Amino acid sequence: MSVPVLRRDRPEPETVMAAVARAYVRGVPVDWHAVLGGVRVGPVDLPTYPFQRTRFWLEPSSGAGAASAGLSPAEHPLLAAAVPLADSSAVVLTGRVSRHAQPWVADHVVLDEVLLPGAACVELALRAGDEVGCDRVE
Structure with missing residues (x-):
């Protein structure tokens, strides 16, 4: 397949290049030297980091962080801290x-x-x- 040299002054070079790439992937032989305007391009090394199986993401913290933030631990399996509000007797959990x-x-799934x-x-x-100080739910 012979394609004219792509230049930035021509309209939509990305569209043409994408079409040529799709044709190449489907088995159409492409003269890349002509497509790229005579520029010699060799194979490109793939980055190795995705294949090293090393995690770089932070792990979620547990509720133990409440005390380190100056909060009172709630001592409850679902709640991390209790924060009394300064201007009232209200508390935020x-x-x-x-x-x-x-x-x-x-384990509790309703309609997926x-x-x-x-x-x-x-x-x-x-x-x-x-x-x-309330001991029941009404």
Whole structure:
């Protein structure tokens, strides 16, 4: 397949190059020397880092980080910390519920969606009540 030399002053060189590449992948012989305007291009080394199986992502932290942030630990499996508000008797409870931290969450599926079970929501409400002196949910 002979293709005129691609130059930037011609319209849509990316489209033409993509079409030539698609044809080449499907088995059409391409004169790359002509396509690239006489520029000699050799094989390019692939980067090796994706194949070294080394993780560079941070692992999720556990609830132990609450104390290091100056917060009071909530001492609860779903809640990391309790933060009393300065201008009232209100308290904010914080935590993270995820399939990674609590694998049992993935067992509760409704219409192909993972939902937090109602019992866990009631447990969170009870724990919030305990924090402010309420001992029941109505």
